[in-house]
Amino acid sequence: MANPNRQFQVTDATTLQALVRTQPLATLVIAHEGALHANHIPLYLDPDRGAHGTLIGHVARANSVWPLLPQQAVAVFHGPQAYVSPSWYPSKAIDGKQVPTWNYAAVHAHGTLCAVDDPVRLRHILHTLSERHEAHRAAPWRLDDAPPDYIDKLLRAIVGIELPVDRWEGIWKVSQNRTDTDRAGVVHGLMAEGTPAAADMAALVRAV
Numbered sequence: 555m556a557n558p559n560r561q562f563q564v565t566d567a568t569t570l571q572a573l574v575r576t577q578p579l580a581t582l583v584i585a586h587e588g589a590l591h592a593n594h595i596p597l598y599l600d601p602d603r604g605a606h607g608t609l610i611g612h613v614a615r616a617n618s619v620w621p622l623l624p625q626q627a628v629a630v631f632h633g634p635q636a637y638v639s640p641s642w643y644p645s646k647a648i649d650g651k652q653v654p655t656w657n658y659a660a661v662h663a664h665g666t667l668c669a670v671d672d673p674v675r676l677r678h679i680l681h682t683l684s685e686r687h688e689a690h691r692a693a694p695w696r697l698d699d700a701p702p703d704y705i706d707k708l709l710r711a712i713v714g715i716e717l718p719v720d721r722w723e724g725i726w727k728v729s730q731n732r733t734d735t736d737r738a739g740v741v742h743g744l745m746a747e748g749t750p751a752a753a754d755m756a757a758l759v760r761a762v
Contacts, residue, residue: 559727559731561730561731562725562726562727562728562730563723563724563725564724564725564726565722565724566724567606567722569724570661570722570724571599571601571607571722573631573633573659573661573724574597574599574609574631574661574663575599576633577631577632577633578596578597578598578599578631579594579595579596579631580594580595580596580597580609580611580629580630580631580663581593581594581629581630581632582594582595582597582627582628582629582630582667582715582717583627583628583629583630584619584622584623584625584626584627584667585625585626586622586625591618591619591622593613593617593619595611595612595613595715596611596683596687597609597610597611597629597717598610598611598682598683598686600682603718604718604719606718606719606720606721606722607718607719608716608717608718608719609629609663609665609716609717609719610679610682610683610714610715610716610717611679611683611714611715612670612676612679612680612683612712612713612714612715613712613713613715614711614712614713615710615711615712615713616711617713620669620713620715621669623667623668623669623715624666624667624668624669625666625667626664626665626666626667627664627665627666627667627717628662628663628664629662629663629717630660630661630662631660631661631662631663632658632659632660633658633659633660633661633754633758634657634658634659634751634754634755634757634758635656635657635658635659635751635755636656636657636658636744636747636751636752636755637654637656638654638655638656638657638729638740638743638744639654639743640652640653640654641743642736642739642740642742642743642744643732643736643739643740644735644736644738644739645733645735645736656727657727657728657729657740657755657758657759658725658727659724659725659726659727659728659758660724660725661722661723661724662722662723662724663717663719663721663722664719664720664721664722664723665717665718665719665720665721666717666718666720667715667716667717668715668716668717668718669713669714669715670713670714670715670716671713671714673709675714676709676712676713676714677697677705677709679714680697680705680709681697684696684697726758726762728755728758728759728761728762729759729762730762737759737762740756740759741756741759741760744756744759
């Protein structure tokens with residue numbers, strides 16, 4: 555993740571992996587023979603597999619990406635993001651030398667993306683994904699709730715993918731480069747927007 559300002563970089567694995575768990579829809583990118591291939595895929599993080607965890611998901615068998623694997627890949631996870639108006643900075647009143655910016659949090663996971671076409675492993679992936687996303691429900695849906703022949707048919711239509719993570723990168727651009735007074739102004743301005751996305755960013759700005 556190229557960014558010249560090191561004060562925005564986050565290296566704490568717990569922080570990075572927490573964002574991945576709360577925002578699991580990844581933009582998954584590989585390069586093959588000079589072309590870039592991007593897919594938007596929800597990925598589950600198994601923190602106990604590999605030195606830095608393993609990301610797990612699946613794609614449709616009709617998806618053209620899986621026959622290209624294994625390939626080096628990056629999975630991009632997006633956290634809170636928001637426009638920041640220069641009018642929110644109290645320092646604007648001093649000399650007017652302020653411009654708009656955009657705050658955001660993002661995580662990049664690098665590794666070698668592999669395909670999983672074994673039916674037993676693929677079924678395990680589906681069990682894992684459904685249990686993860688259904689766990690908070692009063693009556694969670696389970697893979698076994700569907701007729702076995704129906705699931706068998708669906709299994710033939712998908713291919714599993716796994717990304718053992720070699721390296722994590724994170725960037726939290728959340729007004730760290732502003733004074734305490736300006737950061738307070740950003741929080742006030744974001745909360746006045748009255749949207750959940752702005753409130754999420756305000757919480758990150760407060761935390762720096």
